[in-house]
Amino acid sequence: MKLSNLLSEKRPAILERWFDVVLETYPADTKNFLQKQNNQFANPVGHTIHQGMESILNGLLSGSDLQEFSTPLDNIIRIRAVQDIAASQAVAFILSLKKLIREELEKSQRMDSFIKELSLLEDKIDTLVLMSFDIYMQCREKIYDLKANETKRLTYRLLQRANLVCEVEEPGPQQND
Amino acid sequence: MAKFSAKPKDLAKIRYTPPKTEWTETPVEFREHMFCHSAKPKDLETVGFPYGRAWSAKDDDWKLPDNWEQIILQGMKDLLGKYRSFQLFMDICVRCGACADKCHFFIGSGDPKNMPVLRAELLRSVYRGNFTLAGKILRKLAGARDLTVGVLKEWWYYFYQCTECRRCSVFCPYGIDTAEITMMGRELMNMIGLQLGWIGGPVAACYMKGNHLGLEPHTIKSSIEFFLDDIETLTGIKIEPSFNRKGAEILFVTPSGDLFANPGTYTAMGYLMLFHELGLDYTWSTYASEGGNFGFFTSNEMAKRLNSKIYAEAKRLGVKWILGGECGHMWRVLSQYMDTWNGPADFMEVPKSPITGTVFDNAKSMKMVHIAEFTADLIKHNKLKLDKSRNDHLNVTFHDSCNTSRGMGLLEEPRYIINNVCNHFHEMPENTIREKTFCCGSGTGLNASENMELRMRGGFPRANAVKYVHERYGVNLLANVCAIDRATLSASMDYWVPGVGVAGVHELVGNALIMKGEKERTQDMRLEPLPEKEGSENV
Numbered sequence: 077m078k079l080s081n082l083l084s085e086k087r088p089a090i091l092e093r094w095f096d097v098v099l100e101t102y103p104a105d106t107k108n109f110l111q112k113q114n115n116q117f118a119n120p121v122g123h124t125i126h127q128g129m130e131s132i133l134n135g136l137l138s139g140s141d142l143q144e145f146s147t148p149l150d151n152i153i154r155i156r157a158v159q160d161i162a163a164s165q166a167v168a169f170i171l172s173l174k175k176l177i178r179e180e181l182e183k184s185q186r187m188d189s190f191i192k193e194l195s196l197l198e199d200k201i202d203t204l205v206l207m208s209f210d211i212y213m214q215c216r217e218k219i220y221d222l223k224a225n226e227t228k229r230l231t232y233r234l235l236q237r238a239n240l241v242c243e244v245e246e247p248g249p250q251q252n253d
Numbered sequence: 254m255a256k257f258s259a260k261p262k263d264l265a266k267i268r269y270t271p272p273k274t275e276w277t278e279t280p281v282e283f284r285e286h287m288f289c290h291s292a293k294p295k296d297l298e299t300v301g302f303p304y305g306r307a308w309s310a311k312d313d314d315w316k317l318p319d320n321w322e323q324i325i326l327q328g329m330k331d332l333l334g335k336y337r338s339f340q341l342f343m344d345i346c347v348r349c350g351a352c353a354d355k356c357h358f359f360i361g362s363g364d365p366k367n368m369p370v371l372r373a374e375l376l377r378s379v380y381r382g383n384f385t386l387a388g389k390i391l392r393k394l395a396g397a398r399d400l401t402v403g404v405l406k407e408w409w410y411y412f413y414q415c416t417e418c419r420r421c422s423v424f425c426p427y428g429i430d431t432a433e434i435t436m437m438g439r440e441l442m443n444m445i446g447l448q449l450g451w452i453g454g455p456v457a458a459c460y461m462k463g464n465h466l467g468l469e470p471h472t473i474k475s476s477i478e479f480f481l482d483d484i485e486t487l488t489g490i491k492i493e494p495s496f497n498r499k500g501a502e503i504l505f506v507t508p509s510g511d512l513f514a515n516p517g518t519y520t521a522m523g524y525l526m527l528f529h530e531l532g533l534d535y536t537w538s539t540y541a542s543e544g545g546n547f548g549f550f551t552s553n554e555m556a557k558r559l560n561s562k563i564y565a566e567a568k569r570l571g572v573k574w575i576l577g578g579e580c581g582h583m584w585r586v587l588s589q590y591m592d593t594w595n596g597p598a599d600f601m602e603v604p605k606s607p608i609t610g611t612v613f614d615n616a617k618s619m620k621m622v623h624i625a626e627f628t629a630d631l632i633k634h635n636k637l638k639l640d641k642s643r644n645d646h647l648n649v650t651f652h653d654s655c656n657t658s659r660g661m662g663l664l665e666e667p668r669y670i671i672n673n674v675c676n677h678f679h680e681m682p683e684n685t686i687r688e689k690t691f692c693c694g695s696g697t698g699l700n701a702s703e704n705m706e707l708r709m710r711g712g713f714p715r716a717n718a719v720k721y722v723h724e725r726y727g728v729n730l731l732a733n734v735c736a737i738d739r740a741t742l743s744a745s746m747d748y749w750v751p752g753v754g755v756a757g758v759h760e761l762v763g764n765a766l767i768m769k770g771e772k773e774r775t776q777d778m779r780l781e782p783l784p785e786k787e788g789s790e791n792v
Contacts, residue, residue: 106363109354117682118354120717121363154749158709159362160284215748219286219709222744223702229743230514233476 079193080137086180090173091133095126097172101165121155128152133173136200145204150211157215167208174198276371277378277398281407283310286706288410289699292453297446299457300555304446310409315402321445322400326383328444332437333384339437342429343380346370352421352431357692358414361710369421369431372411376438379404409447412438414707416699417550418655418692435697440552448551451701455547459559463542464509470496470539476512477537480522483780489772492529494537499570501536502607506563506621507578508545508736511757517739519778520579520757523766527628527759530768531608531636535576541566544583545736550698557594560586564595567620574604575621579757581654581735582696584623588661592619609634623657625734628762629666632673638767641676643774646784647730648677649761650722652715652742653690654735664688667734667758674765679726685718695741708741709748716749723750731755 083090099107110122128148135144156166181187181194294305308316318324333340352369354360359367366372374396381388382397391397398404417432425431442448458467468476474496481492495501507524511517528535541563548555567575577587592598601620604613611630613622631637649671657663664687671678685691694711722728731742731753739757746753763778777783 102363103365105353105365105368106359110363113354115684117685117714117718117721119360120714121360124717155713158706158713160364218748219705222709222747223705225747226702226740226744229516230740232515233479233513233518236479 079190079197080139082184082186082190083177083180084137087133087137090176090180091130093176094133094169094173095129097176098125098129098169101161101169124151124155129169132170132204136173136197142200142203142207145207146211149204149208153208153211154215157212158219163209163212166212167205170201170205170208174201276366276374277393280403281410283406283410284706287704288707289413289701289704290450292446292448292450296450296453296457297448300460300558302443302446302448302453302551302555306446310406315406315447317402317405318445321405324444325400325405325441328441329380329437330384332440333380336433336437338430338433342373342431342434343377343384345427346373346377346429347427349426351424351426352429355421355424356415357418357420357694357714358416358707358711361694361713366407366411367414369415372415373429373431373434375404375407375411376434405442405447408438409442412442413449413699414711416655416692416694416696416711418696419659420655420689420692423659423688436553439550443551449698449701452547452550452698455698456551456555456559459543459547463540463562465543465545465547466509466513468509468512468542473509473512473537473539473542477521477525480518480525484522484526487774487776487778487780488526488768490529490768490770492525494525494528495535496537496539497570498536501534501570502573503533503535504541504567504570504572504575505535505537505578506541506544506575508580508583509543510545510736510740511578514736514740516743516754516756516760516779517736519760519763520739522778523757523759523761523763524578524624526763526766526768527637530766531631534607536570536572538566538570540569544577544580544587546583546586547698549582549586556586556590560591561595563587563591563621564598567598568600573602574616575601576604576624576627577621578624579734579736579759581656581660581737583656583736584663585656585660587621588619591621606630608636623661623663623666623734625657625663625666625670625758628759629669632670637762639674639762639765640767641674641765643764643777643783644675644761645677646777647675647756647761648679648726648728649675649730649732650679650681650719650728651686651758652681652693652719652731652733652738653686654733654738655690655692655696657734658686658690659688663734667732670758671732671761674761679722679728681718681722685715691715691718693735693738693742693745695745696737700737700741705744709745712742712745713749715742716745719746719753720750723753729753732758732761734758 099110102110110119113119113122116123128151131148132145153166181190288310291308297305304318306316348370350370356367356369378396378398379400381395382399387395388397412435415435417435419430419432422428422430455465459465462469485491511521546556546559548559598620603617604620604622609630616622651668651671680686691714693715695708719731729752731746739755742755746755760778775783
């Protein structure tokens with residue numbers, strides 16, 4: 077039996093426990109809301125994070141290419157990057173998947189037979205952490221970009237009116253000397 | 254984002270679970286990008302607000318006046334006596350929790366103090382401790398608290414994390430209007446000089462110059478002339494609007510932001526083109542040059558003072574009625590307060606469209622009509638020639654602004670216009686539009702830039718619904734009838750749903766409007782090339 081097959085059987089339980097790791101980073105009242113409100117528009121944070129984690133877990137178990145993790149990671153990290161948490165906390169949930177998987181394997185008492193496959197899977201999870209950190213930084217840089225762009229949008233007409241900016245004309249046909 | 258301050262040896266000790274303290278025992282922590290700068294003393298002094306001083310929320314010492322507790326408690330007593338609604342809202346909440354998960358700031362942040370019930374409790378706990386017998390005797394058992402500097406800081410942090418959008422009140426079985434509780438909280442803090450720079454500045458400018466940006470008459474005129482040049486480039490038609498013209502039939506008032514801030518400027522161009530095409534007998538005013546009212550975010554009295562210029566100017570010019578541009582809070586202030594503050598406007602007539610003859614009975618008393626009502630009526634009577642295909646490059650959804658939708662029920666008119674000027678329109682999901690619309694996350698003076706992280710949190714529920722229609726239907730434009738929306742949703746879309754632009758409804762009208770004698774349009778209102786038409790359809 078392959079490791080991915082074994083984990084696929086345990087997938088729903090791993091996903092819920094993994095989701096719970098993220099929920100634990102929120103206050104108790106909030107955790108309750110994020111967990112129980114199923115409407116994706118009434119609870120966009122809970123829904124987006126859960127859906128993203130499900131995609132990541134499925135991707136890991138089916139051996140998807142790394143690029144396929146970009147969107148679900150981005151969806152989750154984009155939210156976490158503007159919440160009351162440190163950068164480490166924003167990406168830490170991915171590392172916790174390693175612990176959850178090892179716990180499942182210990183329960184099945186077949187850790188030794190999967191050690192090589194497990195090592196590869198854990199390497200991939202480590203790569204996802206690095207990807208997440210890049211996304212986190214992009215989001216934070218975007219916040220500064222937004223501030224700068226908004227100032228431009230608010231004042232561009234004013235600068236134009238004051239003749240402080242001008243746009244370069246289309247170059248005319250080249251003239252021969 | 255919290256600032257990273259842990260030393261290496263502390264790293265292993267980081268706990269990822271939040272503190273398990275009660276809300277009353279969890280002091281507020283001021284985080285960068287989450288709050289606005291404080292108001293400048295000169296701005297407060299200009300309008301006679303007390304205790305202007307240099308201070309910052311991050312300082313331990315807020316330089317409060319010595320008797321600040323006395324001022325706040327006396328202020329609370331006065332407001333409780335003045336507004337029955339405030340007294341009622343302090344007493345009747347049964348903490349059922351129906352409002353708890355309806356606030357965009359709670360949904361986006363996960364911070365329990367952003368639950369409307371808990372945000373209100375920040376004020377209620379002090380009310381109980383000082384104004385109710387049970388609270389005075391039983392103290393904590395009755396949910397009472399003393400007014401301390403810590404509590405005051407909590408008020409300041411969280412009452413400036415509420416945009417007074419009133420979504421929570423839609424779901425409250427008692428109809429408690431949490432926006433009014435925030436208003437009271439802000440008014441109390443204003444009594445001891447705790448105001449935002451982004452509010453104080455526009456209020457002072459509006460008081461001195463007539464508009465939030467502090468534009469003087471010649472600047473207003475020349476900025477509009479700048480639009481006229483663009484319109485001439487676009488259509489070949491030279492428009493000559495009038496300013497401060499006595500005897501005009503209609504006075505047009507709009508938010509000043511649309512005169513300078515993109516993309517609102519394109520909406521202003523849309524107004525100019527529409528009025529020219531109709532041959533409307535109207536005038537702009539360089540005195541009543543602001544439809545918005547940031548005074549509304551400080552105190553009732555200040556809002557009233559800033560609003561007074563609108564009727565005064567209408568009277569001076571001798572107009573028959575007033576037409577208002579696309580704005581959100583402007584319309585809550587105008588439709589729900591102006592008449593009782595500064596009316597009766599009995600020197601004007603009941604608004605009647607000179608083009609269709611429609612009498613706007615809904616504005617019989619206040620004498621002011623929203624441009625969405627006016628334009629929808631024109632379309633309904635086939636008074637406009639429109640080429641919808643000029644908007645074919647746009648796949649549009651509509652964001653109901655909180656104040657126009659929940660505040661005054663302006664739900665159908667903007668949609669009717671959009672459907673008549675665009676071929677591609679898709680609604681967002683039912684629980685995110687109309688009365689249940691999600692706020693842009695930046696209203697009530699929170700549209701500063703220094704609090705961008707807060708704005709992104711608060712804007713997420715709205716953006717999430719936009720993302721849904723963007724992915725499902727290819728929506729690429731978020732239309733709205735609010736100047737603050739136009740200014741702030743652009744940033745929100747840029748962060749959450751790149752690829753979706755923002756525009757006022759009358760920018761779309763301007764695109765589609767076939768004007769008499771116009772040259773063939775090759776550009777849209779933004780002077781960008783019009784994509785090749787897929788086939789024109791005239792209405």
